Amino acid sequence: MSLAAAQHGFLSPTGVEIAFLLVGLVTLGAALVTVTTRQLVHAALWLVVALGGLAVEYLLLTAEFIAWVQVLIYVGSVVVLLLFGLMLTRAPIGRSPDADSGNRWAALAVAAAAAAALVWVVVDAFRTTWIDLDGPAAGTTRVTGQSLFQNWVLPFEALSVLLLAALVGAIVLSRKAAADPPPGAAPAARTSGEKEGAR
Amino acid sequence: MNDALDVVLRLLVVFGVFLTFPLIVGQTEHKVMAHMQGRLGPMYAGGFHGWAQLIADGVKFAQKEDVVPAGADRRVFQLAPAVALLPYLLVLLAIPIGPGEGAVGQVLDAGVFFVLAVMGVGVLGSLMAGWASANKFSLLGGLRTAAQLLAYELPMLLAAASVAMAAGTVSLPGIVHAFHWWWLPWQIVGAIVFFVAGLAELQRPPFDMPVADSEIIFGAYTEYTGLRFALFLLAEYAGIVVLCGLTTVLFLGGWHGPWGADGLGWLWTLLKTAVLAFVVIWLRVTYPRLREDQLQKLSWTLLVPLSLAQIALTGIVKVVIR
Numbered sequence: 001m002s003l004a005a006a007q008h009g010f011l012s013p014t015g016v017e018i019a020f021l022l023v024g025l026v027t028l029g030a031a032l033v034t035v036t037t038r039q040l041v042h043a044a045l046w047l048v049v050a051l052g053g054l055a056v057e058y059l060l061l062t063a064e065f066i067a068w069v070q071v072l073i074y075v076g077s078v079v080v081l082l083l084f085g086l087m088l089t090r091a092p093i094g095r096s097p098d099a100d101s102g103n104r105w106a107a108l109a110v111a112a113a114a115a116a117a118l119v120w121v122v123v124d125a126f127r128t129t130w131i132d133l134d135g136p137a138a139g140t141t142r143v144t145g146q147s148l149f150q151n152w153v154l155p156f157e158a159l160s161v162l163l164l165a166a167l168v169g170a171i172v173l174s175r176k177a178a179a180d181p182p183p184g185a186a187p188a189a190r191t192s193g194e195k196e197g198a199r
Numbered sequence: 200m201n202d203a204l205d206v207v208l209r210l211l212v213v214f215g216v217f218l219t220f221p222l223i224v225g226q227t228e229h230k231v232m233a234h235m236q237g238r239l240g241p242m243y244a245g246g247f248h249g250w251a252q253l254i255a256d257g258v259k260f261a262q263k264e265d266v267v268p269a270g271a272d273r274r275v276f277q278l279a280p281a282v283a284l285l286p287y288l289l290v291l292l293a294i295p296i297g298p299g300e301g302a303v304g305q306v307l308d309a310g311v312f313f314v315l316a317v318m319g320v321g322v323l324g325s326l327m328a329g330w331a332s333a334n335k336f337s338l339l340g341g342l343r344t345a346a347q348l349l350a351y352e353l354p355m356l357l358a359a360a361s362v363a364m365a366a367g368t369v370s371l372p373g374i375v376h377a378f379h380w381w382w383l384p385w386q387i388v389g390a391i392v393f394f395v396a397g398l399a400e401l402q403r404p405p406f407d408m409p410v411a412d413s414e415i416i417f418g419a420y421t422e423y424t425g426l427r428f429a430l431f432l433l434a435e436y437a438g439i440v441v442l443c444g445l446t447t448v449l450f451l452g453g454w455h456g457p458w459g460a461d462g463l464g465w466l467w468t469l470l471k472t473a474v475l476a477f478v479v480i481w482l483r484v485t486y487p488r489l490r491e492d493q494l495q496k497l498s499w500t501l502l503v504p505l506s507l508a509q510i511a512l513t514g515i516v517k518v519v520i521r
């Protein structure tokens with residue numbers, strides 16, 4: 001433990017560490033702008049920068065697979081969904097002064113507490129862990145897949161069931177909101193919902 | 200030093216491909232469409248069958264005034280074309296055209312995920328353009344773009360996942376290395392789903408509802424002029440090159456061919472890509488535009504189940520031949 005710390009001093013950072021720090025600062029800045037800007041769509045676009053910065057951090061930590069999945073899911077789908085929702089409802093150009101809930105300080109306190117807890121946990125768990133960049137990369141698809149389906153298969157399956165339940169629930173809710181279907185149509189709606197949920 | 204030179208050379212070659220291939224596809228589209236419709240198409244620019252028409256178009260676009268509408272969100276409006284175009288440049292880096300180490304811009308461990316992830320980012324450009332133009336037709340175009348992406352991203356991913364399962368790897372060169380000729384009938388459903396979903400993601404006819412000119416002028420690009428408009432057009436044609444190249448690599452065996460696979464393999468890749476690009480143009484001339492509800496229905500009720508069936512088939516065959 002102390003051996004690892006002795007080998008990798010904090011006072012002589014490598015290029016990767018400096019890049020990691022700089023990208024981290026950009027990500028943090030983008031995240032701050034996301035929650036403070038008064039322009040709704042700009043917030044969503046700054047979120048793209050923040051999430052993309054996170055993907056770059058994963059890349060720098062050699063977790064290539066996770067990095068591309070991050071881009072695929074968050075930048076490619078979640079933000080597109082967000083922008084879609086904004087454009088469907090209200091996306092004025094310029095500031096929206098009424099888009100402030102007044103919970104600024106409570107939100108700040110929660111964010112600071114969450115950040116402190118996460119930083120403490122991560123530092124406590126991985127303080128002495130170093131990635132060996134010369135050996136086989138620890139974040140390749142093969143390694144990620146093996147650890148996911150050998151050590152973590154139960155949480156993985158539990159998560160799948162949870163997502164499936166959420167999906168079916170969402171479909172059922174949206175069907176009810178449209179119009180009260182006649183009693184004969186309800187079972188059909190349920191089965192088609194489950195069929196789609198099976199994805 | 201040698202490494203740096205190598206990287207620079209590769210980047211230059213990929214950039215050259217990025218600048219020329221979309222223009223070649225564009226020119227082919229001019230001529231093929233014209234002949235399919237009983238016309239001649241461009242005949243004067245450059246002398247021989249109007250070969251320089253797109254260069255002339257480029258000069259024309261560069262001369263036009265770059266207008267930003269007064270009510271628009273300036274920065275987002277100006278940034279959007281770059282966001283739409285750059286992802287395709289990045290994707291080109293990862294597409295292998297030959298078996299050797301030198302025939303791909305950059306070998307990526309998770310190549311399939313990389314190309315699909317980065318291609319999805321390009322759509323953000325259309326969304327930004329649609330919103331920032333402060334024009335209701337543009338906004339409608341942006342909305343349709345988003346709805347289309349959400350619908351077609353899933354079948355595309357599933358089809359790509361099927362071929363990755365078959366090959367046992369997610370690296371693009373690895374997938375082509377594992378290819379055998381009998382994969383073609385085995386993965387044909389996945390190939391068609393991938394190609395159709397890709398067409399929809401590029402908003403090419405018959406999936407061009409987001410830019411339907413008879414309804415919403417030109418969708419998200421209505422307010423654009425000059426070079427920025429040209430960049431959006433270039434993004435569309437670069438997208439065709441990328442989609443056809445990807446379909447070739449994932450489903451048609453890339454550099455594998457009946458003969459000459461060791462040495463002239465890259466020619467097979469280019470040939471297959473060119474044939475697919477021709478099919479893209481052909482579809483544009485042949486089919487009428489799908490309505491918005493037909494678009495969504497096609498994806499959710501046909502392509503998604505088909506790609507799921509393809510994954511099941513891949514899994515079964517994979518277990519049987521083990």
